[in-house]
Amino acid sequence: MALKIFTLIFSCVSSLALPAQSSLNKDSLLAHVRELSSDQYEGRRTQEAGNLLAGEYICRRFDAFGLKQFGGSYIQPFRFYSRWNKQAYEGRNIIGYCRGTDHPEQYIVLSAHYDHEGVRNGEIYNGADDNASGVGALLEMARFLSRNPPRHSVIFAAFDAEEIGLRGADHFLEEPPVPLNQILLNINMDMISRNAGRELYAVGTGYNPFLRTPLENIKERYPITVSFGHEQPQPAHSDDWTMSSDHGKFHQKNIPFLYFGVEDHEDYHKPTDDYERIMPDFYAQAAEFILESLLDLDKHWERLTRR
Numbered sequence: 649m650a651l652k653i654f655t656l657i658f659s660c661v662s663s664l665a666l667p668a669q670s671s672l673n674k675d676s677l678l679a680h681v682r683e684l685s686s687d688q689y690e691g692r693r694t695q696e697a698g699n700l701l702a703g704e705y706i707c708r709r710f711d712a713f714g715l716k717q718f719g720g721s722y723i724q725p726f727r728f729y730s731r732w733n734k735q736a737y738e739g740r741n742i743i744g745y746c747r748g749t750d751h752p753e754q755y756i757v758l759s760a761h762y763d764h765e766g767v768r769n770g771e772i773y774n775g776a777d778d779n780a781s782g783v784g785a786l787l788e789m790a791r792f793l794s795r796n797p798p799r800h801s802v803i804f805a806a807f808d809a810e811e812i813g814l815r816g817a818d819h820f821l822e823e824p825p826v827p828l829n830q831i832l833l834n835i836n837m838d839m840i841s842r843n844a845g846r847e848l849y850a851v852g853t854g855y856n857p858f859l860r861t862p863l864e865n866i867k868e869r870y871p872i873t874v875s876f877g878h879e880q881p882q883p884a885h886s887d888d889w890t891m892s893s894d895h896g897k898f899h900q901k902n903i904p905f906l907y908f909g910v911e912d913h914e915d916y917h918k919p920t921d922d923y924e925r926i927m928p929d930f931y932a933q934a935a936e937f938i939l940e941s942l943l944d945l946d947k948h949w950e951r952l953t954r955r
């Protein structure tokens with residue numbers, strides 16, 4: 649308990665500023681979340697009007713940041729049937745990429761789902777943390793990486809229909825825009841903007857331990873707690889998040905993944921998951937940490953994966 653109190657005090661003191669080399673603009677991150685979780689997007693339920701509006705918002709930003717398209721469009725449409733809902737759907741992934749300087753034929757897929765739960769019983773499920781927060785980070789990272797090209801190409805994937813069973817990611821992997829053996833890594837963000845203990849989980853290093861050391865080193869410089877776990881082969885943890893979001897579909901194709909997200913909170917999948925309840929400092933720090941992790945892995949990938 650004493651240790652926890654000390655950590656809390658330390659976090660409060662040091663939460664005032666991001667590390668000096670901050671690459672992402674906090675106001676822009678927050679503006680995306682405020683916009684996408686506003687009532688006009690009606691909870692972004694797959695194939696409903698608010699979801700289409702969110703897709704258009706993401707397309708406009710991808711275009712403004714100069715991301716390239718596969719097949720002449722950012723929109724990757726797909727159809728599926730949900731046995732759970734007994735309903736046929738049309739979904740739309742929004743996909744763009746920036747070309748790497750040294751290994752353009754090898755790809756890191758950075759992902760965040762943009763759909764959410766829609767409207768139920770007259771209440772809008774705005775999904776600010778789940779997952780406007782991940783999409784905001786995806787967009788600002790697209791802005792940064794298009795101006796500062798990484799060594800490997802990066803695909804920016806705003807997936808649809810995650811909430812109906814990871815269906816957008818499933819489609820992406822069944823009809824990939826590039827051969828699967830050219831995808832090095834998936835970095836998935838889903839719920840990264842709030843946690844009372846300022847704790848962000850990094851899941852996936854248990855399957856691929858070479859991913860852990862870079863994150864261990866980087867996290868020392870951040871005033872948030874980055875924890876590992878919620879995965880096999882450490883079943884001592886209460887629950888396994890391997891299949892909890894879109895990264896699970898990459899894992900099923902034997903593609904290494906890193907999933908970043910927080911523990912469920914009292915507003916998880918409730919109409920109260922609103923913009924006012926996210927934690928701006930924590931969110932900006934988490935996004936910055938994830939970007940720095942991506943940049944470090946991009947820089948050192950060949951050394952890290954050498955056998």
Ligand SMILES: [Zn+2]
Pocket residue numbers: 761778779810838839893
């Ligand atoms: Zn989610």
